[in-house]
Amino acid sequence: MPSVGKTLSFEEKSNFNRKLIDALSLRLRDKDVDVIPWPGVVYNDFLPFEMAIAGSIGYAPNPDFEGTQPPNAMGMVLLVAPDSQGKISAMINGQFDVCLRQIPDLAVQKAKLKKEGGDPKATQSVALSYRRITVEFRDVAIALDVGADLNKWVIPMAGNALDAALAEFQERCLGDPRIFKVPKKLDSGSAKFAFNWPEGGVEDAVADQEEFNGIIMRDLFERNDDVMRHNVRLRARARRAPASLSDIPNTYLVEIFIEHLTTRDQARAFGLDSNAFLFDVRFSAKLNQGTGHLLPHKLAPKDYRYKEDDGVAGYGITTSVELMGPNHYTTNAIPVSGLNRIKNPEPEEFGMSSRPTFSTLADNPVPTLQGLVASMDDYLDDWHKRIDAMMAAGDNEEADIAASERALMVAERQNISDGVSLLEKYEHLMQAFKWMNEAMLKAFRHQGKPIEQWRLFQIGFILTQVRAVYERCCPESEVSQHLETAEVLWFATGGGKTEAYLGIVIMAMFYERMNQRLYGTTAWLKFPLRMLSVQQFQRLSYVVAQANRIKAKVGDLLPGHPFTIGYFTGRGTPGNISSNYNDSEPHFLPRLDAVSLHKLRFISDCPYCDREDSVKVVADIPGARLKHICVNTECWSNTGTPEGIYGEGIRGGNTGRDRHLCV
Numbered sequence: 001m002p003s004v005g006k007t008l009s010f011e012e013k014s015n016f017n018r019k020l021i022d023a024l025s026l027r028l029r030d031k032d033v034d035v036i037p038w039p040g041v042v043y044n045d046f047l048p049f050e051m052a053i054a055g056s057i058g059y060a061p062n063p064d065f066e067g068t069q070p071p072n073a074m075g076m077v078l079l080v081a082p083d084s085q086g087k088i089s090a091m092i093n094g095q096f097d098v099c100l101r102q103i104p105d106l107a108v109q110k111a112k113l114k115k116e117g118g119d120p121k122a123t124q125s126v127a128l129s130y131r132r133i134t135v136e137f138r139d140v141a142i143a144l145d146v147g148a149d150l151n152k153w154v155i156p157m158a159g160n161a162l163d164a165a166l167a168e169f170q171e172r173c174l175g176d177p178r179i180f181k182v183p184k185k186l187d188s189g190s191a192k193f194a195f196n197w198p199e200g201g202v203e204d205a206v207a208d209q210e211e212f213n214g215i216i217m218r219d220l221f222e223r224n225d226d227v228m229r230h231n232v233r234l235r236a237r238a239r240r241a242p243a244s245l246s247d248i249p250n251t252y253l254v255e256i257f258i259e260h261l262t263t264r265d266q267a268r269a270f271g272l273d274s275n276a277f278l279f280d281v282r283f284s285a286k287l288n289q290g291t292g293h294l295l296p297h298k299l300a301p302k303d304y305r306y307k308e309d310d311g312v313a314g315y316g317i318t319t320s321v322e323l324m325g326p327n328h329y330t331t332n333a334i335p336v337s338g339l340n341r342i343k344n345p346e347p348e349e350f351g352m353s354s355r356p357t358f359s360t361l362a363d364n365p366v367p368t369l370q371g372l373v374a375s376m377d378d379y380l381d382d383w384h385k386r387i388d389a390m391m392a393a394g395d396n397e398e399a400d401i402a403a404s405e406r407a408l409m410v411a412e413r414q415n416i417s418d419g420v421s422l423l424e425k426y427e428h429l430m431q432a433f434k435w436m437n438e439a440m441l442k443a444f445r446h447q448g449k450p451i452e453q454w455r456l457f458q459i460g461f462i463l464t465q466v467r468a469v470y471e472r473c474c475p476e477s478e479v480s481q482h483l484e485t486a487e488v489l490w491f492a493t494g495g496g497k498t499e500a501y502l503g504i505v506i507m508a509m510f511y512e513r514m515n516q517r518l519y520g521t522t523a524w525l526k527f528p529l530r531m532l533s534v535q536q537f538q539r540l541s542y543v544v545a546q547a548n549r550i551k552a553k554v555g556d557l558l559p560g561h562p563f564t565i566g567y568f569t570g571r572g573t574p575g576n577i578s579s580n581y582n583d584s585e586p587h588f589l590p591r592l593d594a595v596s597l598h599k600l601r602f603i604s605d606c607p608y609c610d611r612e613d614s615v616k617v618v619a620d621i622p623g624a625r626l627k628h629i630c631v632n633t634e635c636w637s638n639t640g641t642p643e644g645i646y647g648e649g650i651r652g653g654n655t656g657r658d659r660h661l662c663v
Contacts, residue, residue: 014338025334028053029280036097038172040133044108048099048130049274055333056277057318059262060231074281075257075317076329079241080290081250086147088238088254088290092140094162094283096258097132098230100173101180101191101271104129106212110203120197120205126216130275131179135169137162143289144238146252153237162234173227177213180270182223191271195219228270231261232278248293256285257317280333282319287327304390304398344455344495351375357453358441362434369420369463372456376413380406412464419466429470432511435554439506439546440499446610447542458500461489462507469508473515498536502543509547509563518560533567534602540565541607545637549608552640562641567602589619600626609635 008016026032030051031041049056058070082088104112104127112127113120140160156162173179183191196219198205206212217224238252245253260278267276294311297303313329314321320335347355352371354360360368383406390399423430444451454462467482491497505523512522525540527533544563551558592600597617606614614632630637 021336025054025336028334029055031097031280034134035095035136036132036134038133039176040131042102043099043128043130043132044104045128047128047275048132048279049277052097052277052279055280055282055319057258057260057281058274058277059260059264059267062264070277071318072261073257073259073317074283074319074331074333075255076285076319076321076331077295077315077317078254078256078285078287078321078329079246079248079251079293079295079314080238080254080287081248081293082144082146082238082252083289083291087143087145088252089141089143089288090236090254090256090285091288092142092156092234092256092283092285093138094140094258094281095134095136096232096281097134097279098169099130099132099272099275099277099279100228101275102129102131102176102178103180103213103216106206106209109212113197113203120203122197122199123194124197126193126195126220132279133169134280135165137165140234142234142236142256142285144236144254146238149238150252151237151239153235155233155235160234162232166230166232170227170229174225177210179227181217181221182226183220183269183271184222185269189265190268192220193271228266228272228276229262230276230278233259233261234283235259245296246293251293254290256283258283282331282333284324284328284330286329290327292327292329301395301397302401304395304402307398344457347371347375347456350456351378355453356456356459358437358444359452361454361459362437362441365430365433365437366420366424369423369459372459372463373413373417373420376409376416380409380413383409412460415464415467416460419463422466422470426470428514429466429511431557432469432507432514433466435510435547435550436503436507439543439550440503442546442549443542446546446607454499454503455496457489457491458496458503461487461500462503465504466507469504469511472508473512473517498539502540505540506543506547510550510558513551513558513560516559521566537565537567538603538607541603545607548641549636589621589624592619597626601628603628606630606632606635606637608637611635 026034030048030053043051056070057074058072060072061069080088108129109124109127112125114124115121138161140156140162142154142156144154174181180191186192195216198215206215234257236254236256238254241248241251241253258281262276264273264276267273270276292313294313295315297306297310297312299306299310312321313323316331319331319333322330322332322335324330350372352368352375354368354371356368356372383402387399387402387406390396390402423433441452465487467480468487471479471483489497489500505525509522512520525533525536527536544565547563551562597619601615601617604613604615605611609630609632611630611632614630614635615628616631618627618629620627632638
């Protein structure tokens, strides 16, 4: 078990999710345990078939009814190569739940009595009460001879383990005085449910459960020597696999079904109707003769990347099929498809000799960055070979799509290489890149996060944007079309997109100061959700704080105003701050007292000293804004910060309707 207060690892989170899914799967079947032992679970008032959402199969279809009917079978289709004698055999294990009507508890019946004048009526209807029990069967053998049995349905020998399990279950039901025996029928064919409450018309006219059982048996049962008999069987057949489905020689599609043959009329005769369905049906098949193979997906040409690993254990009929082990298959009516965690390839896997650590890139980045470009070249060469192999195999459409996607990567490789070349060519650009890596390293360490390097997609994306950073300060004659394209970075949640764009922003801040842009807005960050912006702001504040410390350390190499973050919430929010002269606004700054200012606090922990709850909000009346400052007198923001005017980047904007936070 994970320790209290400890951050869960990916493995621990996965295990927790697995247990949660398993519990949810049982609830969808309306169960607490996999196997419901005798005497079963009782349902009063609720119909079992309405409670079990997944894994059920209906009774035998009515051939005279033209409407939709529930499927009465569950099956798997496997791709199997027979043994050298043309034999395929399998051992089947499985289980299903059945429901039967039972005589309700006397207390339940009394609560349902129909009354007249305060006393029970003479004629009553027996209260709904069902019993649900699991039937298990083991080691039912099915054998197919593809020479003699091709396209023929084969059923196991009579008296098999499934037949025996049903017979044993029905004998136990016969011996249970509460289970419904053969009911009397109405003219409609339905079971009779009306019985006579004992004379005297009082609620306590029935003394105990045994007496009540006797009344129901007398009034409702035609015979007591039989019970509802569920008719369930297994069947299988083999048919030749079409060439369009498999190019493996001598393979067959083997279909194995569990089938419910109880009819609706039989169910109605015992007062069950749809509650005669089989619930939570599942079975497994282990091949003893023959070899199983994966069945293919019908992949489109654009899915060429997945062809090598393509395949499913089998095709499910009203279920899914999963592989339990070699030649061992099972059904799963509630399949869980866990996508593989999107893995960032390690530099060594990509053929790089050195890792893109923050410390390395803050000191001597060129060899590592050149190694990244060289590894991309090797990857592109391998991709080209795979395209040639597709062409040789006749997969021309797949090859064309792969070639077009490779061309996109060639362009990306060119952008990355261009970024490396610019860093090598321009000293200030290289220095901004180094300082950015230093700021990222210190920000992570300050937060106690064990992150020491870029993921490859992060550093690759940053390098593609080096030209964008450069051209914001370069001579007009050197401006290319690069800034005409909006770049989109896609990666799964938690993959590190935020850090990638923060690296670009911080690098641009450093580079602009080195090029005499003493103040001004470097980047706008726009978010669709307020809470998302809060979370991103906190992460940004740590990096900007470290950028300010580097700025103070290097002095005149980074002139201009300190770096700040402005947070603009827009119109119609409680954070709107009026100008310093418009006292008609709801948040007129000079009138905000300490309590009102505290309510407008955006962050509580200082990103410089990391002291908890040390940030307070003060009114900057001349600037018509709010400022978040740290009250820790020993914090670097109060001891090491050079003099400077904050917030120059929003000059000319309508700050009277926005909130501005300074870090």
